[in-house]
Amino acid sequence: MFHHYIDIIPFVLATMVIIFGSSKLSNKRPITALVILTTGIYLVAQSTWFSSWMSGNVWGRDFSNYVWFLFNTLTMVIFSWTLLKSE
């Protein structure tokens, strides 16, 4: 059970990213907008999966896997973008 509750840590971090990180949004660095949006998708993915798992909702768990897919894909896009733009 505990190994699922440690998911609270990234969930809190993601909340901080959205609340405080949004002040760093910049038109010169459009990736920052993608970071905030992707973080929001992470919150949905994590909370959907966790709630579905807790309640035994198979449909919700499967659905949240697709949200995870979206988050994972966007994360890889951010990684690729960051690496390509680095000096």
Add this chain to the structure above:
Amino acid sequence: MDLAKIGIAIDAKLHSLNPNADKAEDSTNLYGRGLEQASGLGFWFISFTMLVGGGYGFHAETLAINNFLWAWMAFTLGACQIYYNGQLQRRVFNLMATSAWVTISISAYQELGGWNLITAIALPYCLCSFYVYGFLLGDYSPPKGDPAGQPKGDNKQ
């Protein structure tokens, strides 16, 4: 006290919290800002409802998200919509708000089996948020001519 004055006082207080507030004090930039703050407050009400209301959200709700986590996310998004004035922040949070409101609207419709007050409130918020998002995507470069907006050339008198 006049209700409008109370609203303006609250709005001014919230604006004073933001160090970048002065940059956004422009009639064009602030288009839709009131709606966003109302939307943010709406998310806080949704958050409150999720925390203390009974029988909504956990089992039949579309995304099957626990009430507490829904409340958490709604509060976060609401706080950001109320607080941030910047163009880019407003674009991002309007997009998020559109997604959230349409989710709330459809969830309430499914949960309650038809039209209801939450759906009736959430759906217009979804549409208006998306409209404002579209507006904010527009071109904000200064109009051609002098800074005051007066046309130059043949039209100059």
